[in-house]
Amino acid sequence: MGKKIVIIGGVAAGPKAACRVKRLMADADVTMIDKDSLISYGGCGIPYYVSGDVSDESELRSTSYHALRDESFFEKTKGVNTLTSTRALSIDRKAKTVLVENLTTGTQNNVSYDALLLATGSSPITLPIPGSDADGVFTVSDLHKAISIKDRIAKGQVSKAVVIGGGAIGIEMAEALTDLWGVETSLIEYMDHLLPRTVSWTFATILEKHLKDNNVDVFTGEAAEEIVIADGKVCAVKTSERSLDADLVIMAAGVRPQSQLARDAGLLVSSSGAIVVNERMQSSDPDIYAAGDCIEVCHLVSGKRFHAPFGSMANKQGRVAADNMAGIPSTFRGGVGSFILKAFDLSVGSTGLSLEAALAEGFDADISLTSPSDRAHFFPTQEIIFLEMVFDRRTRRVLGLQGVGPMNDGLSARLDAAAVALCSGASIDDFGNIEMAYSPPFSSAIDGINAAAYVADNLCEKRMRQISMKMFCSYMEDPEIQPDWLVLDVRHVREAAPLVDHFGKSRWISLPYDEIRDRYEELPINKTLIIFCNAGSRSFEIQVFLDFVGRKNSLVLPGGFNVIHRMGTDWLPAG
């Protein structure tokens, strides 16, 4: 036998590394250890298993050719010794052994290694509130919990549920409970909007409206303060504002790296608890590698380390770790935090930094908000996609892209192209020239990603002055905050008229786009005009023209009516 490779962790990074290293060194003695009895499952698929889209949990543990990835599979097809229900207790780095305990028999023994991979994953954060350990409170952390959740629902034991946490997993679970099972579901987010730090308030508001339209009650800016128990089971969740009845509580408040084993072994661990590795996935002990949810990687925009607990990252890191254990100097440079989410009929996603994150990192950041068609606007299946491009005004570097679109792969196409560009430090100008494969059924001659960069260019060069969507909405709700503002609606009179009627000419006036050159002198000069159209592009043209004729008192509302409409604001009249 060749080199002895021991891998701790049997989901994502672990199995990937085990199989790769065995393919690279067929004579290696590879042992994979996991404390769980179920391994190598698609954890990201749990919400779809709970919803019923995936009918049986075994599908999450099966290959595309329907082989179940259990111990026997890894042994017989991959040649990997696989010890499940076996916990790694400690590492003796000097002796190069791992002390393991068989959780079924209680037997302990040492497993020796030439190279060791820690793929110990992450653990869900349980909020330190009363009742968080009650029967009926679940995290979405492993397949056993998922099976229990689905079992309770299927047995009719769940009519009301509360999901704590408005991140991706919380939203996916809320959809799973509501959509197929009809469970009355509430979603609580402590921060002031869903997907905090990942997308803007604007996009979170579109998402929130869509969830509400699909019967998920959403409460943002509310902390879960207590889980109320009756008859030994959960019966409600108390927030700072209300009490919500619940037979089931899903706690989706994030995860943290599992690194106790590494820490106990004296390996370098970051302040956030992640095992520190280099680009070759080597920990501070050159014979010990780490990959997956238990490490941090370099954020290729901010330059700082960040925790990216995605199955896709884990697999890549597992492969790089395997290469290096086999003597191939592969590297994993880092990532940009690409993320995408299905929420009923919407897709929501992000890559790189949001505006909020970019400002927190110290960038001179701004954002372009656009609402173009996702394909040629004359193509029958076209729909609006919403994009926000975050950029640094000083260097013209693009820092991130967020999007909301229909439930198809159109948003992925923009995010994936952007992610690659972000990794190479692309500028606004580079984004303007990104070559998106074009024909009318797929994209438009000026793709949304290019148009977003064009707007960013105009903002950066101060050719365009904008008002943020949030500020505009605040103003519409309370005009007193800016009594000298006035909306100039440049859309067709037919579109503008109901709003002029509704708000009155002191707040909303109409002057169509194609008449502005002849009639601009009718516009009041003592007001700041907020130029309003469907997407923002006509508004920008009008602003350029008004500037030219010396009327520099205007702001463009980026994204325009398309965004407002989808946000479902209270102040917008129906119809």
Added chain:
Amino acid sequence: MGKKIVIIGGVAAGPKAACRVKRLMADADVTMIDKDSLISYGGCGIPYYVSGDVSDESELRSTSYHALRDESFFEKTKGVNTLTSTRALSIDRKAKTVLVENLTTGTQNNVSYDALLLATGSSPITLPIPGSDADGVFTVSDLHKAISIKDRIAKGQVSKAVVIGGGAIGIEMAEALTDLWGVETSLIEYMDHLLPRTVSWTFATILEKHLKDNNVDVFTGEAAEEIVIADGKVCAVKTSERSLDADLVIMAAGVRPQSQLARDAGLLVSSSGAIVVNERMQSSDPDIYAAGDCIEVCHLVSGKRFHAPFGSMANKQGRVAADNMAGIPSTFRGGVGSFILKAFDLSVGSTGLSLEAALAEGFDADISLTSPSDRAHFFPTQEIIFLEMVFDRRTRRVLGLQGVGPMNDGLSARLDAAAVALCSGASIDDFGNIEMAYSPPFSSAIDGINAAAYVADNLCEKRMRQISMKMFCSYMEDPEIQPDWLVLDVRHVREAAPLVDHFGKSRWISLPYDEIRDRYEELPINKTLIIFCNAGSRSFEIQVFLDFVGRKNSLVLPGGFNVIHRMGTDWLPAG
């Protein structure tokens, strides 16, 4: 008035530049000239107008907010003087004037410029065969021809059509005629497969089968030799092999740059007839710019100039030209020839170089063919996507990516990400780590683009030895060409058994993937084993194992049954 800008050409690059330059220099005197009466239309939408997906030609000339882009639109909303039905006859570079003729009145006059943009587009190639000017023969070059084609179909004058040219436009037109109108349509391609030089024989074969399944007759490797006329109208097309009846002939044999005006003015024009420009879209006369289909740009993989007549490229170049005419030093570095096509229920696309093109460019090129799921394989809507990644063995640089997938944006996502990476000279290793936004409804934990790079890596490092799909199919059709070959089917016995029965054990044997470690000694040692599974990944693992046990006489069939099945080969038994 400020600077005098004259733009020749009113489709794509021309209008884009005209409007952008006017926004940058509101005081500029901008004149746009076009010989046609219809301008600023989405030429790429013509097949969808002919098909009826787009009901009226005016939709191709309208904005997303339903304004018709005619002369009045450009004058009133953009402030651009627009002269339609006006031909530019010559340029006097010394006097900085363009002599133009009003085609309605015959009046000629000189228009002076400070900066001139040539956006003269391309013209369709008319094959020099008898009858090519007959009534009923159309190119797909402008909206008038599109209107005439649709008019004839709508009037019931077309029951049979022949499309000459198996490139994108030919295929789109064949679909348009067949799908909604039920016209009996034949498609002729002179080269040995559809989309020659753009995709491989393998992918072209999948496409060809799909077109045939949708009632398009496809004849490859046949030249159109004569268009037969009866009663003054087309009645048939004669090829080297047959005569095909036709009331309508679409000639889609490619386009060439329109550069006569530039050439006559003494500007530098390439051997292929394209106006030579630098990255700032400047021709050999610094006051004359050119953009769109009339120029060549740098191919960012081959490093050579190439003609990329896409509306998406033209718009980007138009914007860059406008910037430079306004004193902003923007650049357009070039492109990688990204391309995507809807063909009934398939998407087919490419970015960068195909294997054929890469070999012709002198690269030490090879290709990885894979057939992964387009999203998590356990997600209900998953389908197979086919990818071919072209790479240089010497430098490990990725040179191109081609794909065939279901009719959604999943292929776009992979091509667009790849296009960005190709522009920065990305290696196989970079592609292995491309961060595709992941969740099960959108992609898989190891996305197809990453997996394609993994296979490329294994090929490059000679860990994997493969047989090309074309050679495998040749062998299956005529086993005598390699009598010592034998297919080793490692799929489930249930899947392999019908093929073992059909071909006999001298050509097709079954040994399941999970039994190989125990039973490999049963395999014959005097035969070259072609290892066969659904996608190729199990086959590779088996090859690695067989190598390890000293049986190095195997080849992997990349893409496996998934590809064979979709190609619809004659030798494969039904069922």
